[in-house]
Amino acid sequence: MFDWLVSNEILTEYEEQLAAFYSPKTADLVLKILSTASNVVFTEPYFKWALIEADPDDNKFADLAISANANYLVSHDKHFRVLDSIPFPTVKVVDLPAFKAILFPEKE
Numbered sequence: 001m002f003d004w005l006v007s008n009e010i011l012t013e014y015e016e017q018l019a020a021f022y023s024p025k026t027a028d029l030v031l032k033i034l035s036t037a038s039n040v041v042f043t044e045p046y047f048k049w050a051l052i053e054a055d056p057d058d059n060k061f062a063d064l065a066i067s068a069n070a071n072y073l074v075s076h077d078k079h080f081r082v083l084d085s086i087p088f089p090t091v092k093v094v095d096l097p098a099f100k101a102i103l104f105p106e107k108e
Helices: 008-021 024-036 056-067 078-085 096-103
Strands: 004-006 040-042
Touching: 004 008, 004 056, 008 024, 008 056, 056 078
Parallel strands: 004 040
Antiparallel strands: none
């Protein structure tokens, strides 16, 4: 099991992206699911690190991961790769297949 960390700023981003890509109705449904899911943790970052210069809009995700001491930030976005080269604060970025392998390791 995992906790899905979200902030108000991230929820707004999800809503905008889902409404644009799918529909406002889909966005509303996903937000309702997130607001009631038992593994969703609502929190706010307490500091803006501004670590991702190539796409500053991505910083909201890194800032939340840092402030909540998340084990992983799950993303395919290439802009997060810069976090691998920053010694402090540390953020471990994995893509979805890697995260799935962490959650469900193959039995040997």
